[in-house]
Amino acid sequence: DAEITQSPRHKITETGRQVTLACHQTWNHNNMFWYRQDLGHGLRLIHYSYGVQDTNKGEVSDGYSVSRSNTEDLPLTLESAASSQTSVYFCASSESVAGEQFFGPGTRLTVL
Amino acid sequence: GQNIDQPTEMTATEGAIVQINCTYQTSGFNGLFWYQQHAGEAPTFLSYNVLDGLEEKGRFSSFLSRSKGYSYLLLKELQMKDSASYLCAVAYSGAGSYQLTFGKGTKLSVIP
Numbered sequence: 001d002a003e004i005t006q007s008p009r010h011k012i013t014e015t016g017r018q019v020t021l022a023c024h025q026t027w028n029h030n031n032m033f034w035y036r037q038d039l040g041h042g043l044r045l046i047h048y049s050y051g052v053q054d055t056n057k058g059e060v061s062d063g064y065s066v067s068r069s070n071t072e073d074l075p076l077t078l079e080s081a082a083s084s085q086t087s088v089y090f091c092a093s094s095e096s097v098a099g100e101q102f103f104g105p106g107t108r109l110t111v112l
Numbered sequence: 113g114q115n116i117d118q119p120t121e122m123t124a125t126e127g128a129i130v131q132i133n134c135t136y137q138t139s140g141f142n143g144l145f146w147y148q149q150h151a152g153e154a155p156t157f158l159s160y161n162v163l164d165g166l167e168e169k170g171r172f173s174s175f176l177s178r179s180k181g182y183s184y185l186l187l188k189e190l191q192m193k194d195s196a197s198y199l200c201a202v203a204y205s206g207a208g209s210y211q212l213t214f215g216k217g218t219k220l221s222v223i224p
Contacts (some may be wrong), residue, residue: 035214042199043155043214056209090154097210098142098203103154 002027006091006104014112021107023091031094033101034058034066034087043090044058049074050069050097071100115136116215118200123221124190132185132218134200142203142210145187146174149197149217158185158198188219195222 004025018059023032034046045058047066055066060069063085078085086110092101115137121191124130136144144163148157161167161183163174173186184197204211 040216042216043201045211045213047209048209058211059213098205100145100157100160101212103156105154 004091004093004102004104006089006107008107009105010108012110014093015081015083016080019081019109021076021078021089021091023074023104024072025078025091025093025102026072026094026105027095027102028071029093029095029102031097031099031101032073033092033094034064034074034076035090035092035094036060036085036088037089037106046076046089047074058080073111081109083111085109086111102108114202114204114213116202116213118198118215118218118219120170120201120216121219121221123223124187126190126222126224128190129186129188130190130220132187132220134183134185134215136181136183136200136202137179138202138204140177140204140206141178142205144174144176144183145201145203145212146168146172146183147199147201147214149199151196155199178183190222192222192224193222 007022030051033048035043049068091104093100118134146158149155159174171188199217200215201212
């Protein structure tokens with residue numbers, strides 16, 4: 001069955017380190033998204049991509065970057081982790097730009 | 113910007129009916145989604161409304177009034193497993209992009 005996976009599921013890192021969170025989907029969806037979820041804020045869009053070599057900034061993109069070299073993967077990189085980036089990160093994909101989004105299981109990141 | 117309001121918490125009794133409201137202010141409106149999220153899990157798609165009116169899907173129904181900037185999710189014959197957070201998400205488009213903005217979610221507790 002097609003699915004969307006994220007790794008690692010949990011990570012603890014130190015301030016200033018570079019961190020990459022992986023997202024892999026097997027639906028062959030062109031559209032992929034990264035969100036963070038924090039208490040009191042709900043889900044907020046970090047970056048999104050409509051296809052290979054396409055990346056766009058979302059509402060809270062500062063301190064994050066993405067790259068899209070193939071259809072299946074959209075890794076999220078924290079260039080220099082900060083304590084404010086402690087959060088749960090969800091990756092999602094959709095078949096059409098306006099269609100329902102399918103979410104991965106999430107990565108809980110703690111920055112000490 | 114986009115502004116979405118929904119109640120923070122609600123409690124309802126098993127077997128009863130509950131209505132979760134969502135009001136929004138947005139430009140470039142392109143539909144409204146409802147997602148369910150159990151604690152510690154990923155959001156999962158429940159419904160999508162782009163035209164005014166009621167969409168029914170089993171025990172769950174969703175209503176949209178675009179002129180009032182208002183939607184609700186109706187859950188009938190509540191079951192204990194319906195205890196979860198319910199996320200209202202407004203889709204909007206503009207400047208060549210299409211994005212979802214999520215509300216902060218309504219935590220529903222179903223009691224015996």
